[in-house]
Amino acid sequence: MNEKAQRERLGHNDLDIEDALLDEAVTTVAEGSARLNRRWPELIVTGFFGGVDVGLGILAMILVKQATGSDILAGMAFGVGLLALKLAHSELFTEEFLLPLNAVIAGQGTWLQLLRLWSVSLVTNLLGGLGFGWLIVLGLPDYHRTIIDTAVGYLDQPSLLVMIALALLAGATITLSTRMQQGTSNDVVTALTCMISGLLVIGFGMLHGALNAIVVFAAMLAGADISVTDFLTWFAIVIPFNMLGGLLIITLPRMVRTRRILRALRTGTVSLEELERQAG
Template sequence: MEDAFDRLVDEGEDRLRRPLLPLVSVGLLGGIDVGTGLLAYLVVKHETGNGLLAGLAFSVGFVALLMARSELFTENFLVPVTATVARRGTLAQLGRLWGVTLLTNLLAGWVITWIVVTALPDLAPTAIASAEHFVDLGVGRESFALAVLAGAVITLMTRLQHATESMGVKLVPAVLFGALLAGTQLFHSVLDSLLMFAALHVGAPFGYLDWLRMAAWAVLGNVLGGLVLVTAVRLLRVPHRVAEAREHPGDAT
């Protein structure tokens, strides 16, 4: 547990201090990786009609995220927040990291989903039906609860992956939690934005304002789930390490 905390702080500081160009690159790659997972999801859902199998197929996107070291917006709740709490970064740096990562995830996702539905037009009905599920939920308790769960699931996945240095072990939560996220239709700000983009590219019965409203709602729930249900509880388990880090923020761990 002590070693895991040190790894979180060190990596979080690196992310917070990352120059703009590498930060943009990592975010764009994250959007492409999730778009690849979405391709697998739509193909399997189209061929089988089974959401759980499609969710398992989607996990290829999280495997790509892990092995390529790209990042999603929601993967930046535990690691950089821990570094910020330890006074190894600032709130301004955290806001910059979140904002750039989210925007680049979405930008790359918009492009990759256009390529997917253009290359495989038979997926259009599946994309529209999948996206309409979230639009029809609207802004309410159910969609917010799904967003909170999505934020908690992704942050827990991050926590488990940082508990080990073995790539083989890290792949296990990538597959399991990726399948859980997509297979149960939790409301994830990036994944489900990409679903909506795919639908919008092929004439969805909703517009970009509908997407923006739902995406903002998802972001709020994701942040709450990731920070409160996982990150805060994780930090409460090591209060002495947090206190030490805050007292000596410049010390190497």
């Protein structure tokens, strides 16, 4: 069987590509376009509640960490926050790199819209996290020491190289976790994916700017010896490498395998509606 015949056996759409990849491309472009075209109030509120919703995971993490002293169990508890993001349809920075980027490459959005989505998501995540962190500090004075110790652990890294590697891993893990959740409609699988992702990110002490910032904010409000300059210096290093981890390790390789579909959409060879009919 030659190469063309093998491809035809695997997929039966007009673009001569596996049906699973066609479904992936169509879904990501359609959802990405919708996200890029959100109006300002929707974009701001969605990002704000991303910080609030993932704060639920931070709350669970702190509770379990103080009760057990185990980072592994605390990480599994943190998965509740990732599940909350999914079920509440909020958005965390680095979570959805593939969707909007595919839409831009396919000509269904602009680079300016992409910059707006990422920048507003990051800022509103931080604002939502700051508000939730303030409530944690007010309501849980007995947990201040655990919060402070956790925050100091994030900021106090043995070397810049270790810091960069942990930031890359965090960006890749969160982005891949979200992509895995999009590949299933099974709620049990989604919950397990969130728990495993939390286990890895928290258990290994990975550095994720938007997530760790909630703990750092809470620690600062609880009286930790952490200055704004300390936080901003750490943040300026972590966030770019979170983005590189999500983009280079997870997103771009997946774009390569669906590049012919994205190119066909961009050049107008085929419309998104036609592809949705084929995928359906």
